[in-house]
Structures are given as structure tokens and as C-alpha cells.
Amino acid sequence: xxxxxxxxxxxxxxxxxxxxxxxxxxxxxxxxxxxxxxxxxxxxxxxxxxxxxxxxxxxxxxxxxxxxxxxxxxxxxxxxxxxxxxxxxxxxxxxxxxxxxxxxxxxxxxxxxxxxxxxxxxxxxxxxxxxxxxxxxxxxxxxxxxxxxxxxxxxxxxxxxxxxxxxxxxxxxxxxxxxxxxxxxxxxxxxxxxxxxxxxxxxxxxxxxxxxxxxxxxxxxxxxxxxxxxxxxxxxxxxxxxxxxxxxxxxxxxxxxxxxxxxxxxxxxxxxxxxx
Ligand SMILES: [Zn+2]
Numbered sequence: 483x484x485x486x487x488x489x490x491x492x493x494x495x496x497x498x499x500x501x502x503x504x505x506x507x508x509x510x511x512x513x514x515x516x517x518x519x520x521x522x523x524x525x526x527x528x529x530x531x532x533x534x535x536x537x538x539x540x541x542x543x544x545x546x547x548x549x550x551x552x553x554x555x556x557x558x559x560x561x562x563x564x565x566x567x568x569x570x571x572x573x574x575x576x577x578x579x580x581x582x583x584x585x586x587x588x589x590x591x592x593x594x595x596x597x598x599x600x601x602x603x604x605x606x607x608x609x610x611x612x613x614x615x616x617x618x619x620x621x622x623x624x625x626x627x628x629x630x631x632x633x634x635x636x637x638x639x640x641x642x643x644x645x646x647x648x649x650x651x652x653x654x655x656x657x658x659x660x661x662x663x664x665x666x667x668x669x670x671x672x673x674x675x676x677x678x679x680x681x682x683x684x685x686x687x688x689x690x691x692x693x694x695x696x697x698x699x700x701x702x703x704x705x706x707x708x709x710x711x712x713x714x715x716x717x718x719x720x721x722x723x724x725x726x727x728x729x730x731x732x733x734x735x736x737x738x739x740x741x742x743x744x745x746x747x748x749x750x751x752x753x754x755x756x757x758x
Contacts, residue, residue: 483661483681484521486571487755489514490533490564490593493747494555500708502695502749510555511708513747515589516755517564518688519571519578520679525658526579529600530677530688531746532564532593535628539563545627546588556589565596580658581633584690584746585671586612588625595631603655605666606637608673611718619716623671638675640666646678647685647733647741667692667730669723670716678741685741686755693727693745699734 494510495501501511515533522528538545539558546556560566565575578597583590583604591612594602612624636656643653646663654660661680668674670691677688694713697704717723734743742758744751 483523483659483679485679485681485686486519486521486567487752488517488519488533488564488567489562489749489752490517490531490567491515491562491589492557492559493589494557495708496553496555497708500706500711502706512749513554513694514749514752516688516744516746516748516752518677518679518686519564519568520662520681522659522662527568527573527577528580528582528658528662529564529568529578529593529597530582530679531584531590531690532581532596534558534563534589534592535594535596536560536563536565537595538588538592538628545592545625547622550588554589563596564593580655582655582662582664582677583608584677584688584692585674586629587623587671587691588628590690590746591625591628594629594633598631598633600633601636601657602633603636603638603658603664605664605668605673605675606639607668608671608675609635609637611672619718620672623716638664640668640673647737648729649733652678667726669719669721669726670713672718674718687733687741687743689730689743689745691746692723692730694747696745696748696751698727699731699743701731701735703731 498509498511518530520528643651646652
């Protein structure tokens with residue numbers, strides 16, 4: 483299976499030195515929305531996360547909210563939208579038959595409406611929270627307009643599945659090759675998951691927002707202050723988030739040659755993945 487690594491929305495968060503860039507607090511840093519487009523032998527194209535979609539790009543403040551736009555300054559360039567990149571690679575949007583979401587935050591689920599006939603796989607807990615947000619934090623992070631078209635959901639409960647490199651309840655997904663797995667990884671959001679894809683003799687693990695900076699998975703943990711604080715503030719369950727981040731660190735340390743691990747927003751990891 484061939485994997486394309488795409489940046490589906492570049493964001494420029496305020497406080498560059500707290501995120502990734504040198505300079506003053508008024509400097510803006512850079513974050514990507516790292517999505518995967520997977521060519522499968524018999525299940526068409528599979529998209530992992532979607533970034534923002536064309537509707538979000540036409541009306542960023544209306545769709546994402548004034549505070550989010552002011553803080554992260556997403557570029558909202560329609561050429562970066564997943565649907566445009568699918569077309570640029572010579573495919574039709576209808577070739578995307580499955581979308582796998584690490585979670586349903588606005589910067590991950592925005593492109594759903596650009597692929598209205600795709601089946602959308604997500605953890606049941608995540609869908610429950612997004613459709614009926616119980617807390618102030620959840621009401622801010624999920625945008626129901628992004629799924630107002632009524633996607634065909636395919637949900638997964640963390641109560642069943644196999645063990646995979648120390649992670650539990652990992653499962654193959656209905657209608658997809660067994661080399662594509664959903665790995666429950668809660669904490670950042672209620673039903674957050676990672677997506678594992680086996681290709682070229684290696685596992686590629688898209689960890690969504692389970693961490694934000696490549697230094698967080700190094701043996702000597704390091705993370706810019708702004709990202710560290712941000713992750714704590716937005717976590718649905720911070721203790722669980724930190725525990726799962728520790729399991730990812732163990733995975734890299736014990737099996738780094740068998741598994742390439744990356745998150746959704748780190749531009750360094752995206753460059754490494756594209757160059758590999
Ligand atoms: Zn995100």
C-alpha cells in the first residue's frame with residue numbers, strides 16, 4: 483500500500499518561541515495538519531484525518547470561531563484542502579471510500595463534507611462526545627457544521643480487539659485491509675485514537691494529537707512551553723493523555739526500527755516522513 487503524507491492546513495500559532503520558532507512572543511510559529519492518503523489494493527483510497535475543508539476555508543471565522551482563527555491563523559488555502567490534493571494526485575474525490583479520524587476536533591474533521599460518500603471510522607466515545615458535548619471544553623472543540631451532511635459513521639468500542647506493541651483493544655476496521663488498525667489512545671479527547679498502517683515492511687503510526695512535538699517521544703522528554711501548557715489545558719483526561727504518551731515513548735525506544743511514529747501537527751515530523 484502506498485502512503486502519501488499531506489499537509490492539509492498550515493497553522494501559524496501566536497507565540498513562536500513557545501511553539502517552535504525563535505523570536506519574540508509576537509512571532510508566529512508553524513504547525514501542519516499531517517494527513518495520510520493511502521492507496522489500498524481493494525478498498526479504494528483511505529484518508530486519515532482531513533484538516534480543514536473547503537467550507538471552512540470559505541468562512542474561517544464563521545466555521546472555526548474568532549478565537550481559534552486569531553490564535554492559530556490557519557492559512558485556509560483551498561489548494562491545501564485534502565480534496566484538492568487528492569485531485570492533484572490524479573484521483574477523484576469519490577475514490578476516497580473510507581476516512582479514519584484520530585478524533586473529531588475542528589482541525590481534523592473539517593474536510594469530511596468534501597467526501598460525502600466516504601464511510602467515516604471513529605471511536606464510539608469520540609462520536610458520542612462530539613454529537614452531544616457534555617462540557618464547556620467539548621462544546622468549543624467540536625463543530626457540528628462539519629458533519630451536518632450526515633456521514634456514514636462506522637464506530638468502534640475500546641472493549642474488544644488485540645494487543646499490538648503493548649497497546650490494547652487494537653482492531654482492524656470493517657471493509658479495510660488488516661494492515662490498517664485503529665489504536666485507542668484516549669486523553670487528548672474522550673475517544674482519541676491512533677491509526678497504524680503497515681507498508682513497506684514498516685508500521686506507520688499516525689498519533690493525531692496524542693503529542694505535539696517530536697521531542698516529547700525522545701528518551702529525554704522535551705517540549706516547548708506553549709505546547710506543553712496547551713496540551714494540558716485542552717486534554718479531556720490529562721492523566722490518561724500523559725500515560726498514553728509514555729506508552730508511545732516506550733514504543734519508540736523498544737521498536738523504533740519497526741514503527742515510524744508521528745503526530746498531526748509537527749512540521750519536522752512531516753518533513754521526515756516525506757523525505758523517508
Ligand atoms: Zn489538532
